[in-house]
Amino acid sequence: MNRLLQCLLAVFFCSPAIAAExxxxxxxxxxxxxxxxxxxxxxxxxxxxxxxxxxxxxxxxxxxxxxxxxPVYFQLSFAIDRVKSMASENPQWISTEPFKSAIAGDIQGVMASGKEGLVQIFAASHANMTADEFSDSVRHWLETAKHPQTGKRYxxxxxxxxxxxxxxxxxxxxxxxxxxxxxxxxxxxxxxxxxxxxxxxxxxxxVAAKFEMVEGVPTIVKLAQNPxxxxxxxxxxxxxxxxxxxxxxxxxxxxxxxxxxxxxxxxxxxxxxxxxxxxxxxxxxxxxxxxxxxxxxxxxxxxxxxxxxxxxxxxxxxxxxxxxxxxxxx
Amino acid sequence: MNRLLQCLLAVFFCSPAIAAExxxxxxxxxxxxxxxxxxxxxxxxxxxxxxxxxxxxxxxxxxxxxxxxxPVYFQLSFAIDRVKSMASENPQWISTEPFKSAIAGDIQGVMASGKEGLVQIFAASHANMTADEFSDSVRHWLETAKHPQTGKRYxxxxxxxxxxxxxxxxxxxxxxxxxxxxxxxxxxxxxxxxxxxxxxxxxxxxVAAKFEMVEGVPTIVKLAQNPxxxxxxxxxxxxxxxxxxxxxxxxxxxxxxxxxxxxxxxxxxxxxxxxxxxxxxxxxxxxxxxxxxxxxxxxxxxxxxxxxxxxxxxxxxxxxxxxxxxxxxx
Ligand SMILES: [Ca+2]
Ligand SMILES: [Ca+2]
CATH class of the missing domain: 3.40.50.1000 (HAD superfamily/HAD-like)
Structure with missing residues (x-):
């Protein structure tokens, strides 16, 4: 198969690999x-x-x-950004903590909501969606979000x-x-x-996940259970x-x-x-x-x-x- | 490093690997x-x-x-054999189902105890012990037990x-x-x-497991929880x-x-x-x-x-x- 090619490549790359510090x-x-x-x-x-x-x-x-x-775990930045981007579909959030603070980009406010608030933020941004929806949202965030202090992609x-x-x-x-x-x-x-x-x-x-067939398509759904x-x-x-x-x-x-x-x-x-x-x-x-x-x-x-x-x-x-x-x- | 050796070995073994059907x-x-x-x-x-x-x-x-x-999943054979070998330390088993049947090697009797009975057999043979104790018991069983019909090792x-x-x-x-x-x-x-x-x-x-230091030694214990x-x-x-x-x-x-x-x-x-x-x-x-x-x-x-x-x-x-x-x- 490809083994011959692999061998040749391996030999080809041998010397530099040995030489590099x-x-x-x-x-x-x-x-x-x-x-x-x-x-x-x-x-x-x-x-x-x-x-x-x-x-x-x-x-x-x-x-x-x-x-x-x-200044905070990057995944929390993702969660807050995700809540922001979901705000228009969840109008009740605008007046309810910890979502209110998250939408305002007020991390201190989110933190002030304590562990329960964080659980709500994570549940909203990480669960009750398909595995594919979740990974798409992370991928999009990595491509667009910037760290507040360095301006770099995370x-x-x-x-x-x-x-x-x-x-x-x-x-x-x-x-x-x-x-x-x-x-x-x-x-x-x-x-x-x-x-x-x-x-x-x-x-x-x-978190826990479940498998189901959705209109004939095998689907994994992330659940807000058994963390x-x-x-x-x-x-x-x-x-x-x-x-x-x-x-x-x-x-x-x-x-x-x-x-x-x-x-x-x-x-x-x-x-x-x-x-x-x-x-x-x-x-x-x-x-x-x-x-x-x-x-x-x-x-x-x-x-x-x-x-x-x-x-x-x-x-x-x-x-x-x-x-x-x-x-x-x- | 060993890369050169790897390359040489790879080249050496190339032809036979390609030739084999x-x-x-x-x-x-x-x-x-x-x-x-x-x-x-x-x-x-x-x-x-x-x-x-x-x-x-x-x-x-x-x-x-x-x-x-x-005739039964091999892991059930292991569990029953394990219960047998633990019987002397658990004298109450001799008069209690499903252990009584297990000790007698009566698989039908064990099966007759239903799902609850099987859970007891598995808990006794698979949980509330350290990870090392468990893997040692499996290793010992594989080296000694024989399939009842073929006489082969499992x-x-x-x-x-x-x-x-x-x-x-x-x-x-x-x-x-x-x-x-x-x-x-x-x-x-x-x-x-x-x-x-x-x-x-x-x-x-x-099943769930927990970590603990036991007399200064890091230890994983298998629990009869969260299957x-x-x-x-x-x-x-x-x-x-x-x-x-x-x-x-x-x-x-x-x-x-x-x-x-x-x-x-x-x-x-x-x-x-x-x-x-x-x-x-x-x-x-x-x-x-x-x-x-x-x-x-x-x-x-x-x-x-x-x-x-x-x-x-x-x-x-x-x-x-x-x-x-x-x-x-x-
Ligand atoms: Ca760390
Ligand atoms: Ca099978």
């Missing part, structure tokens, strides 16, 4: 060295710590780890060094997954094109349920990733000597991005940071370790 | 021809119906499609022609998944070694939730696969002209395996069979189409 947007720091050392240690055939390719599972949080998350606010890390891991036969508190259906719209991570390797928060929150203890559970094996490497940026980092890196017993890597992206760059950690309302990094030293997790200092934050627009 | 255990029948024609149509670079490799998703039911399912009762189909699809850059009513944690124990399907590509029925049944309407929902895109090919053997076959093959609108293949394994071989369909309690094939002609699904006749059923023991 990995992680070009990373400074030559201890963080970079720890990552490269780890990957070589598990991937090199001759290493005493070599790990079979099938076991090379890497899981990454998304918000604050692969893309920015300030999917342009991914981290260039993390894109390189994903690619470097895949070159070394890692299978890369997203395991994020973000909505799985939301992330799947852009994860393949943006991160090179196909839909089936995106794990996230979800699963892929955060904190939910992350190792989701990894178990969806991936079915323990990662070799996990990366996050907040206390929401604590249990995933523990699940990944803590040895199960004395015999469990396979090397594992935990990685925390620390937001330290107020100039090029944002700086926040222990006291932040979004992406709070406190307990996980405190455990990092004891657990041997690599804490990436964005300001010090990264030459570049977001990709340069072509 | 696919599906050697399949007779040269219309079913085989339909499969090969379809795969060439979507995989050949020059075909007008060429489909990008990333879209080549194939989903297969397990019981009755990839391995046998008579995982030896897979279908050789389907193993070849999985392999043929993967050679053509399909990503192969199991989407089965069987328990996901049960199937994952053997799916990689038996079918070449890694845990993350196994989708099945499940998800990956059957009938549950299959397209599970495909949506877990895989996140529509398969190009789906294979099943019973009415439990009807909605998966519909979801996979029915065009969404006029513009939806991508070729899709639906495949039904029809159990027609009472001599080499079992023969059953419209009236069977296990693997009932009625409505899906009735729709096959109209929908263009390939109905594989095991007796006529397969040279061999189970692999020859080495």
């Amino acid at each position: 990995p992680l070009p947007s990373w400074n030559d720091s201890p963080s970079r060295k720890a990552i490269v050392d780890f990957v070589e240690r598990v991937a090199n055939q001759d290493s005493p710590d070599h790990v079979a390719a099938s076991q090379r599972i890497a899981t990454f949080d998304n918000d604050g780890t692969l893309w920015s998350e300030q 999917h342009e606010m991914v981290y260039q060094p993390m894109l390189e890390l994903l690619e470097y891991l895949r070159e070394n036969d890692f299978k890369t997954f997203i395991v994020s508190g973000g909505g799985v259906d939301f992330m799947r719209v852009f994860a393949e094109q943006t991160y090179g991570i196909p839909p089936e390797q995106v794990v996230g928060s979800s 699963f929150v892929d955060d904190k203890e939910g992350k190792p559970v989701a990894i178990y349920q969806h991936i079915g094996r323990r990662p070799l490497l996990a990366g996050g940026n907040s206390d929401g990733d604590l249990q995933m980092l523990q699940y990944t890196t803590i040895p199960r017993d004395q015999a469990d000597t396979t090397p594992r890597l935990g990685l925390i992206v620390h937001h330290t760059d107020a100039e090029r991005e944002w700086a926040y950690d222990r006291e932040s309302h979004i992406g709070k990094l406190n307990e996980a940071w405190s455990q990092a030293n004891q657990r041997g997790w690599v804490v990436v200092d964005m300001k010090r370790d990264w030459k570049q934050i977001h990709p340069v627009r072509k | 696919p599906l050697p255990s399949w007779n040269d029948s219309p079913s085989r021809k339909a499969i090969v024609d379809f795969v060439e149509r979507v995989a050949n670079q020059d075909s007008p119906d060429h489909v990008a490799a990333s879209q080549r998703i194939a989903t297969f039911d397990n019981d009755g499609t990839l391995w046998s399912e008579q 995982h030896e009762m897979v279908y050789q022609p389907m193993l070849e189909l999985l392999e043929y699809l993967r050679e053509n850059d399909f990503k192969t998944f199991i989407v089965s009513g069987g328990g996901v944690d049960f199937m994952r124990v053997f799916a990689e070694q038996t079918y070449g399907i890694p845990p993350e590509q196994v989708v099945g029925s499940s 998800f049944v990956d059957d009938k309407e549950g299959k397209p929902v599970a495909i949506y939730q877990h895989i996140g895109r529509r398969p190009l090919l789906a294979g099943g053997n019973s009415d439990g696969d009807l909605q998966m076959l519909q979801y996979t093959t029915i065009p969404r609108d006029q513009a939806d002209t991508t070729p899709r293949l639906g495949l039904i394994v029809h159990h027609t071989d009472a001599e080499r395996e079992w023969a059953y369909d419209r009236e069977s309690h296990i693997g009932k094939l009625n409505e899906a069979w009735s729709q096959a002609n109209q929908r263009g699904w390939v109905v594989v006749d095991m007796k006529r189409d397969w040279k061999q059923i189970h692999p020859v023991r080495k």
Whole structure:
């Protein structure tokens, strides 16, 4: 079949792939060295710590780890924009909170409506519609919406060094997954094109769905039921349920990733000597991005940071370790 | 890295791979021809119906499609054997149904306890234990238990022609998944070694799980809560939730696969002209395996069979189409 072509292409591309230095947007720091050392240690055939390719599972949080998350989670911006665009079909919203604030673009007002208000905003923008309607709305939003402070498209606010890390891991036969508190259906719209991570390797928060034949057409409908929150203890559970094996490497940026980092890196017993890597992206760059950690309302990094030293997790200092934050627009 | 080695190996193995005829255990029948024609149509670079490799998703039911399912689903045999082995720790079972029947190896007695009885058997053998305890128990069972009629190990009762189909699809850059009513944690124990399907590509029925640190060790515990049944309407929902895109090919053997076959093959609108293949394994071989369909309690094939002609699904006749059923023991 195409195998011959594949072989020829593989040979053709061999030399440049060997020559290229990995992680070009990373400074030559201890963080970079720890990552490269780890990957070589598990991937090199001759290493005493070599790990079979099938076991090379890497899981990454998304918000604050692969893309920015300030001033609010991007998915909340989507939800609010979506409510705005649905306002004309829902005239009652104009006088009812939290919709009133959402339509006015008043994020503080939406936040003031508390958890219940947020649930209403998410239900209105994420459920009781077909899967196709939802993904179309996300796609449209990504193509049109701009971040209020940078003016960039939201999917342009991914981290260039993390894109390189994903690619470097895949070159070394890692299978890369997203395991994020973000909505799985939301992330799947852009994860393949943006991160090179196909839909089936995106794990996230979800709501129930149902199947029905609508005028002879098979249809999936998203329901406002049985929410699963892929955060904190939910992350190792989701990894178990969806991936079915323990990662070799996990990366996050907040206390929401604590249990995933523990699940990944803590040895199960004395015999469990396979090397594992935990990685925390620390937001330290107020100039090029944002700086926040222990006291932040979004992406709070406190307990996980405190455990990092004891657990041997690599804490990436964005300001010090990264030459570049977001990709340069072509 | 290993890329150079990969290239050399790829070149080395090129010629034999091209030369080998696919599906050697399949007779040269219309079913085989339909499969090969379809795969060439979507995989050949020059075909007008060429489909990008990333879209080549194939989903297969397990019981009755990839391995046998008579006289009872193999997972029920596991559950009953498991109850037996736990009987000494649960002395009250000896006088209580359905456990009494299970311990006596009386499957009819267990079945007579109805759905409630089965739920008790499954809860006792599948929940309230750690994930590792459960997978160890499945592994032990596979290594020791024998099918009551064939005397084979259960995982030896897979279908050789389907193993070849999985392999043929993967050679053509399909990503192969199991989407089965069987328990996901049960199937994952053997799916990689038996079918070449890694845990993350196994989708099945499940129960809730929780994460906890037990004496400093990260632990997943299976709970007898929130069962998800990956059957009938549950299959397209599970495909949506877990895989996140529509398969190009789906294979099943019973009415439990009807909605998966519909979801996979029915065009969404006029513009939806991508070729899709639906495949039904029809159990027609009472001599080499079992023969059953419209009236069977296990693997009932009625409505899906009735729709096959109209929908263009390939109905594989095991007796006529397969040279061999189970692999020859080495
Ligand atoms: Ca995060
Ligand atoms: Ca079946």
